[in-house]
Amino acid sequence: MRWGVLLAALALAATGCEGGQAADGDLDLPDPVVETEVTTDIDYVALGDSFSAGPFIGTMRTDPTGCARSRDNYPAFLADWLDVATYTDVSCSAATTADLYERMRMFDGKTTRPQLDAVSADTDLVTIGIGGNDFGIYDSLIRCQDGTLATCPVADLEADARKVADRVEQAVRRILKRAPEATVYVVGYPDILPTEGTCAAVGASPAVLGPVTRVAGLLNDSLQEGATAAGATYVDMEAVSEGHDVCAKGRAWVNGPRFRAGIAAPFHPKINGMRAVAAEVFREITGEAPELSEYAEPDPDAVVLNRP
Structure with a gap:
């Protein structure tokens, strides 16, 4: 997301802030885990914003540095885990749908x-x-939770959240135009606030x-609507992340309001949250x-470095 603290802390990205990562590296997932070995020939591309990129979780990738993209994000x-043949991650913190094109x-x-x-x-x-x-x-949602209903434009935010459906639908259609044989998964946002x-x-x-959480729910509804309309599969993280918001203490999948180098940007997923998204x-x-x-340890030979 477009928060000033990311810009202020960007210099830390290239150095790989690993301190404190293990403290939030618990394996707290809601479902039983079974051992599965998957070997595939998948050519995988990850697109998205900071909730995909994972700003300041552990070590940052430097291709390019300015995206604040973690080596331990969900992609x-x-x-x-899929043992993909190639892995290209171009998710970038602060990205909008316009930045897809x-x-x-x-x-x-x-x-x-x-x-x-x-x-x-391919x-x-x-x-x-x-x-x-x-x-x-x-x-706007983060600013709203710091203020009052009188200063939070709820009606405008609800209208904007509904508009995202068309943008996501068009994004998926353009993806499938480039990659007709690809399977596309639109990943929803987890609960951040209780x-x-x-x-x-x-x-x-x-x-x-x-009202703030209602807008967040409408945004996820829009992602699902756009995904379904364009023939993609929607991954509902709102449902599985219930009880793992910033107020969940040791069970929280997202960081609180404080920037924590090596852990996460404010109000963004920590490594356990990224692991939970990947599992879903x-x-x-x-x-x-x-x-x-x-x-995360994808095969180094499969990782495609990105040209700026």
Whole structure:
């Protein structure tokens, strides 16, 4: 998401801040785990914003540095567990759906190629998690939870969230035009804020949080609507992340309001949240639960480095 703290902390990205990662590297997932070995010839491309990129989780990739893309984001776990033939991750923090088609200006002032440039006729699998930065939706939601209902444009945010459906539908259609044989998974956003009650990590009253979480739910509804209309599969992270929001303490999959180098950007998934997303996408693809790993280790020979 487009938060100033990401820009201020960007210099840490290239150095690989691994301190504290293990503290949030628990394997807390809701479903039983079964051992599964999968060997595939999949050419996998990951698209998306910061909820795919994983800003400041452990070590950052430097291709390019300005995307704040973690080596332990959910695409990396998925590429590892599926044992893909090739793995291209062009997810980028602060991306909007427009950045799928146009060069994007990153936090360091440089630009990177349109994300759809990574998709080709050889692509077999695409994951995409995007839409929350369109119309500044998530930035507005975070500002709302710091204020009152009088200062939160709920009606405007609800209208903007509904508009995302068309953008996601068009994105999936353009992906499939480039890669007609690919299977596309649109990945929803997890719960960030509690659906009931509140806590010190949030700081807002339940009266404020109610409308805020309703907008977040509408955004996920839009992602599902757009995915379904275009023939993609929607991965519902809102359902499985219930009880893992910022107020969940040791069970939280997302970081709170404080920037934590090596752990996560504010109000973004930690490594256990990324692992949970990857597990849910893996189940959608294979019908089975993955054999979990503490960190993501896709085959180095499969990893495609990105040209800026």
